[in-house]
Amino acid sequence: MGKHTNAIRVSSEIGRLRRLLVHSPDSGLGKVVPSKAQDWLFEDIVHLDTIRRKEYDFYTKLLLYFLDPETIQGKLKTIDSEKNKRNFYKPEHPDFFRSDKVIELQWLLAEILENLEIRLKLAASVCAIENCSYDTQKELLDLHPIELAKTFITGALQSGRMLFAPIPNFIFTRDIGIVVNEYVLLNKPAKKARTREALLAKYIFFNHPFFKVCQENILELNDGYHHFLLPKESDDKKVTLEGGDVMVVTKDHLLIGVSERTTMEAAHQAINLLFEKNVVKKITVIRIPKKRDYMHIDTVFTQVRRDAWVMLGVFSKKSMKHENEDPVQRALEGTKKDEKMKIIQFRKKDMENPAYFDNLEDLLSDISKQDLECSGKVKFIYSGNNEFPFDAREQWTDSCNLLALKEGVVLGYDRNDKTVEAFKENGFEIVHAADLIQQMESGSVKAENISDTLILMPSAELSRARGGFHCMSMPLLRDDI
Numbered sequence: 001m002g003k004h005t006n007a008i009r010v011s012s013e014i015g016r017l018r019r020l021l022v023h024s025p026d027s028g029l030g031k032v033v034p035s036k037a038q039d040w041l042f043e044d045i046v047h048l049d050t051i052r053r054k055e056y057d058f059y060t061k062l063l064l065y066f067l068d069p070e071t072i073q074g075k076l077k078t079i080d081s082e083k084n085k086r087n088f089y090k091p092e093h094p095d096f097f098r099s100d101k102v103i104e105l106q107w108l109l110a111e112i113l114e115n116l117e118i119r120l121k122l123a124a125s126v127c128a129i130e131n132c133s134y135d136t137q138k139e140l141l142d143l144h145p146i147e148l149a150k151t152f153i154t155g156a157l158q159s160g161r162m163l164f165a166p167i168p169n170f171i172f173t174r175d176i177g178i179v180v181n182e183y184v185l186l187n188k189p190a191k192k193a194r195t196r197e198a199l200l201a202k203y204i205f206f207n208h209p210f211f212k213v214c215q216e217n218i219l220e221l222n223d224g225y226h227h228f229l230l231p232k233e234s235d236d237k238k239v240t241l242e243g244g245d246v247m248v249v250t251k252d253h254l255l256i257g258v259s260e261r262t263t264m265e266a267a268h269q270a271i272n273l274l275f276e277k278n279v280v281k282k283i284t285v286i287r288i289p290k291k292r293d294y295m296h297i298d299t300v301f302t303q304v305r306r307d308a309w310v311m312l313g314v315f316s317k318k319s320m321k322h323e324n325e326d327p328v329q330r331a332l333e334g335t336k337k338d339e340k341m342k343i344i345q346f347r348k349k350d351m352e353n354p355a356y357f358d359n360l361e362d363l364l365s366d367i368s369k370q371d372l373e374c375s376g377k378v379k380f381i382y383s384g385n386n387e388f389p390f391d392a393r394e395q396w397t398d399s400c401n402l403l404a405l406k407e408g409v410v411l412g413y414d415r416n417d418k419t420v421e422a423f424k425e426n427g428f429e430i431v432h433a434a435d436l437i438q439q440m441e442s443g444s445v446k447a448e449n450i451s452d453t454l455i456l457m458p459s460a461e462l463s464r465a466r467g468g469f470h471c472m473s474m475p476l477l478r479d480d481i
Contacts, residue, residue, distance in 0.1 A: 008214045008476050010179040011251035013303040015478035016406040018067060021173045022473060023105040024060065024089045024096075025051045028154040028166025029465075039193060042168065044464040051461045052089045056171075058433035058457050059411070059469065060089065060097065065440040066405050066447045068101035076441045092150045103210070103476070105173060106149050109200055112207045113145035122203055126152055129195055130164040139163075152200060167196050172467045173474040174298070175242040175261075176201035181251055183217040183279050185270065190240035190261040219277065221269045241266035244296030244471055249303065250371045251480070254280045257297030258287040275348045284363065287342040288315075293392070298470045299401055301360060305408045305452075306372040306481070308379040308426065310419070312395045313386040315341055315360040372481075381422045390418040397459070401468030407481065408452045411469040413459035420454065429453045 008019075030048035037045060061079075064072040072079070079088050087095035091106035098107065113119050119141060127137040140148060140163075147158055155166040169175070176197055177186045184205060189198050205211050205218055223239050230237050245257030254274065256267045267285050274280055288294050301311035313319060343357035357363040361380060368374040383399040384390030399416040408428075412419070420430055433455055439445035457469070 007182075008179055008184070008211070009182050009480075010248050010475050010478050011181055012478060012481045013247055013249055014305060014404040014407040015481045017404070017475055017478055019101050019103065019477035020063070020067070020473045020475045021103050021105055021176075022060075022063070023153075023170045023173055024091060025056050025171055026091075026106070026150070026154050026166075027156065029168045029171070031155070031162070031166050032168050036165075042464070043466055046461045046464045051465075053086070055458045055460070055462045057089065058437065059472070060102070061437050062405075062411070062433055062455065063102045064097065064099060065437065068099045069440075069447075071097055071099045071102075073441070076437070092146050100210075105170065105176075105201075105204065106153060108204045108208050108210065109152065110146045110149035112204060113148050115207070118203065118207055119145070119148070122152070122200075123148075125199055126164075126196060129199065132164060136163055152196070165193075167194070168465070169194055170197050170200075171465070172244075172471040174244050174471050175296075176474060177205065178243040178246040178248070178474070179476055180246070180248050180254060180274070180279050182214055183219055183274075183277065184211070184214055185219045185241075185246065185274075186221075187242050188221055188223075188240050188266065189242060190263075194242075219273060219279075221266060221273065236264050238263055239266045239269060241270060242296060243474065244298045246270075247298065247303075249367050252281040253367065253371050254283045255297065256283060256285050258285060259297060260290045260292065260295050262296070271346055275346075275351075278348075281348050282345065284343060284345040284357075286360070286363070289340060293396060295466070296471075299395065299398065299468075301364065301400055302402045302410075302470050303364075303404065304381065304402065304410050305379075307368050307374040307376060308381065308408070309364045309368075310381045310400050310402055310410075310423075311360060311364070311383065312400055313382045313384075313391050316380070316382070316386075317359045317361045319359075379426050381419070381426050383419055383422075384416070385418040385422040385425075387418060394419050397463040398466075398468030398471075401470045402454075403469035403473050405455075406447070406450075409450050409455070410453075411455050411457060413463055413468060414456035415459045415463060420456070423454045427452060431455055433457050 029046055032042050032045050034045055084095055087093040088097055090096050091104045123137055123140045151157055153167060153170055155164045156162045175187055177184050187198060221239050240263050242261045245259055245262040247255040249255060256270055258264050258267050271283050286297050294300055301309055303309055343363050345355040365378045368378045384394040394416040397415055398413055399419040402410040402412045404410050431453055
């Protein structure tokens with residue numbers, strides 16, 4: 001990794017991105033079988049080679065052009081040559097891109113595994129949670145650190161023999177933790193399929209020299225008191241939190257989602273911990289329905305600009321207040337006990353008097369106007385251009401799950417046609433990743449000069465994995481806004 005002196009700090013969703021954690025699609029993705037897909041949190045099986053070479057390929061290159069141009073500028077023909085095409089995406093290969101701005105988790109894991117003590121502990125821990133034999137544990141310890149890191153992630157040896165299940169969700173690095181100012185809040189995954197991810201991430205953050213700068217600022221949530229005695233119906237008392245449910249909107253203001261994957265008890269603990277450590281001054285809890293469609297709050301909205309957000313219209317003011325319904329329908333809908341959304345805002349200086357918001361638009365408008373001091377009208381860009389059934393269809397394929405490379409410049413999937421229309425109607429340029437990469441390689445376009453742009457990525461296979469580019473990124477450093 002070179003020198004490990006770089007700062008770690010994230011104080012917004014839209015400040016110029018300078019460093020992030022990613023994980024390139026590995027062979028474990030190609031081993032997801034239909035009978036296990038849902039257990040492993042996939043809706044379908046994916047074609048690995050297409051994801052690597054025709055989809056994630058563009059994501060990697062764009063990240064490098066924006067964050068670390070020296071690693072890629074002038075090398076595109078070599079990278080794309082038939083000889084090297086596959087090697088660029090394989091973290092275990094010597095020709096893999098190796099950047100200290102676009103940081104690969106597998107590289108970090110391999111580096112900490114050079115330490116014998118860590119290798120012994122991690123091998124024992126992985127074998128314990130995967131119910132492996134003692135002979136398997138010894139076999140793992142004989143592997144070179146680079147191969148061992150790959151095996152921990154893919155579940156397979158170099159020979160192809162599988163020792164345990166893959167962790168195909170490791171590409172969604174957002175969920176292993178979140179940087180809040182100079183602190184790192186580690187996750188506690190809700191699903192068993194992600195237990196090994198959390199373990200590997202914990203060892204990386206606590207042991208890799210790159211994170212020495214924030215070693216004292218790594219935060220973990222504890223399991224609830226006597227949680228193991230609670231019946232299954234008491235799931236809300238368990239402590240589960242994933243990074244897709246945490247957003248840093250300003251240095252003082254954090255959003256925490258309560259969802260299918262993050263519990264109210266986790267939100268409760270996180271609020272107390274973050275206030276106690278003086279990490280932020282204000283935390284807003286957004287409870288959304290526990291539905292697979294939504295999963296995390298970043299599947300229903302993300303920030304595009306100080307004054308612009310992309311969101312699912314079902315959580316808009318009109319929808320929440322049933323304004324489009326006739327009087328009878330409105331009255332009947334209003335009697336439903338299962339609330340669509342609940343938003344509560346806590347301030348450290350006045351915990352006893354939380355504020356409440358009726359709908360997502362009101363909250364996001366308040367963030368733009370009060371926290372970010374926007375004077376003009378706040379723009380909402382709706383999934384599927386707020387047209388049924390396109391709003392639901394495109395939200396399912398991550399129309400709301402966008403990653404900001406800088407304010408107003410975001411990455412999204414090319415398949416969400418109606419959402420693209422909505423961006424156009426709101427004054428955004430639309431550019432396809434393949435075209436932008438060629439322009440940046442030639443020097444005709446520079447990252448500094450791009451503004452108000454939606455960059456479209458190919459997405460036929462990636463979208464089957466149920467996560468967008470917000471999910472596939474863990475920002476470590478952004479410029480303050």
